[in-house]
Amino acid sequence: SLRPGRLPPGPTPLPLIGNLLDIPRVRPWLGFNDMAKKYGNLMHFRALGRSIIIINDPDTVMDLFEKRSTVYLSRPQTILSSLYVSQIAHAPFEQCNHVVAFRTGWEWNMAFFPYGPKWKHYRRAVWAYYHPDVIAKYYPCQTENARRLLSKLLSDDTRLVEHVRSAIGATLVTITYGVDVTMDSSDTLLSTFEEGVKSIQLFVSGSSVLEFIPILSRLPTWLPGTAYLRDLARTRQATYRMRDVPWNAAKEALSEGRASESIARSMVERLSHLSDDVDLGEEMVARDVSAISYAAGIDTTHAVLCNFFVAMALYPDVQKAAQAELDAIVGQSRLPEFEDRDNLPYINAIIKETLRWHPAAPLGLAHRSTEDDIHEGYFIPEGSIVMVNVWSIMNDPAVYPEPEKFIPERFFKEGRIDAAVRDPFAYLFGFGPRICPGRHYADASLFITIASVLHTLNIHPPRDSNGQPIQTELRTTSGLVVHIDNYRCTVTPRSATEELIRNLD
Numbered sequence: 001s002l003r004p005g006r007l008p009p010g011p012t013p014l015p016l017i018g019n020l021l022d023i024p025r026v027r028p029w030l031g032f033n034d035m036a037k038k039y040g041n042l043m044h045f046r047a048l049g050r051s052i053i054i055i056n057d058p059d060t061v062m063d064l065f066e067k068r069s070t071v072y073l074s075r076p077q078t079i080l081s082s083l084y085v086s087q088i089a090h091a092p093f094e095q096c097n098h099v100v101a102f103r104t105g106w107e108w109n110m111a112f113f114p115y116g117p118k119w120k121h122y123r124r125a126v127w128a129y130y131h132p133d134v135i136a137k138y139y140p141c142q143t144e145n146a147r148r149l150l151s152k153l154l155s156d157d158t159r160l161v162e163h164v165r166s167a168i169g170a171t172l173v174t175i176t177y178g179v180d181v182t183m184d185s186s187d188t189l190l191s192t193f194e195e196g197v198k199s200i201q202l203f204v205s206g207s208s209v210l211e212f213i214p215i216l217s218r219l220p221t222w223l224p225g226t227a228y229l230r231d232l233a234r235t236r237q238a239t240y241r242m243r244d245v246p247w248n249a250a251k252e253a254l255s256e257g258r259a260s261e262s263i264a265r266s267m268v269e270r271l272s273h274l275s276d277d278v279d280l281g282e283e284m285v286a287r288d289v290s291a292i293s294y295a296a297g298i299d300t301t302h303a304v305l306c307n308f309f310v311a312m313a314l315y316p317d318v319q320k321a322a323q324a325e326l327d328a329i330v331g332q333s334r335l336p337e338f339e340d341r342d343n344l345p346y347i348n349a350i351i352k353e354t355l356r357w358h359p360a361a362p363l364g365l366a367h368r369s370t371e372d373d374i375h376e377g378y379f380i381p382e383g384s385i386v387m388v389n390v391w392s393i394m395n396d397p398a399v400y401p402e403p404e405k406f407i408p409e410r411f412f413k414e415g416r417i418d419a420a421v422r423d424p425f426a427y428l429f430g431f432g433p434r435i436c437p438g439r440h441y442a443d444a445s446l447f448i449t450i451a452s453v454l455h456t457l458n459i460h461p462p463r464d465s466n467g468q469p470i471q472t473e474l475r476t477t478s479g480l481v482v483h484i485d486n487y488r489c490t491v492t493p494r495s496a497t498e499e500l501i502r503n504l505d
């Protein structure tokens, strides 16, 4: 292994607690962005015995995550990912983590697996259903639900945020399990998933006290101040239900011959070719992989689409330009289809700008290094938690002038998408072999939803009781996946295409 050398620059650590006080608690990407001006594009922090590396620029991302990707393939051994019993024996910390992993019920989610054969196996299984050559299968369902969303928005825009979420959720559940879901939060399967995913934020690195002080999970639950442990027990049940209930429903539908084409059906059919008795190990993988789509796909896609609505309300000229493009290419007698996409550069620029403007996962998902490494003379110790400040990269004023403004035109040159401009799609979905396997599917969802909405609706700012637009300072949430949470858009039909929505009913 390499000889330890100078660590990358960063604030001076204190005895015992290291840089714990230097790590920003709320919207850390903003604080890290400021610190990078002082310390540079590769920063080092120390907290509770771990090195935390923050990358602030595309070149360093490329060098570490792409060129030396095998070093950065793992995930932090958080409370979530300590899955391997074999690892427990020689790591007391991990052992506590392991206890909590089972308490939280997230030990089956491959997004948190450490690097190893199990991750590879799951990853291959997910990718088989989401790589670009197969996702066109899902277009009809994505299109249908984008259109159902239009009627819902028209009938009640006070629940816009919820309607958008149900539309994405219903599509994910339908393509995965092949069962009917009503596009409403009261649907049993949708609400099972919603209960399950609530707990994700709790367990992501840094957001839980248990993360830094895992021994807390050992306390007996009758002690005062241990309410979080009882919460854990409850959320664990919810997490298991989201994994098991839809899977069992899909199997039942299959055995009764009423299952439509779906990811679950194709997995079960493949299993039954393996042997007469379904191999339980493989069935477990199929069940886990099925549930991952919702767990990983809902908050992210929802955040991006909510930000899209806010952008449209704030930038009416962008909306008008997009509608002019849609009128010219799609025309007013039908709704947009996937086949239109290549002819809609302005819509495509809006998608890029939406991803960039308020990045949905501003620090991505943490990686962990599994070997010592050296980058430009700086030593990156094995076991470092490595994160990319995607927010910084997407707000670099040298690349995106006036980055706080929503300007789709920044991606254009002479009426076409300019390949020379840094593409948000290459950053928002992560890096290296752990890049989001759902990115092409997610991109398709964004396209059909955004095109359908712009074609038929006008989006406006929130209004007060006198119908006057309300001015608000935008506020984003903090956490793994973030969105603007204090801006409720309103919608009205576009007169030119209103008939198209009415005809859907």
Ligand code: HEM
Pocket: 110, 111, 112, 113, 123, 126, 130, 292, 293, 294, 296, 297, 298, 300, 301, 304, 360, 361, 364, 365, 366, 367, 428, 429, 430, 431, 432, 433, 434, 435, 436, 437, 438, 439, 441, 442, 443
């Ligand atoms: C706009 C929507 C989405 C965004 C912004 C997004 C973003 C991300 C990011 C940043 C990562 C971490 C990559 C890394 O470690 O470097 C990730 C991982 C992942 N995403 Fe997505 N994602 C989205 C939608 C989806 C969808 C729809 C699915 C499922 C079909 C999905 C499945 C996954 C899975 C399974 C992982 C874990 C990969 C691994 O650890 O090997 N994502 N996503």
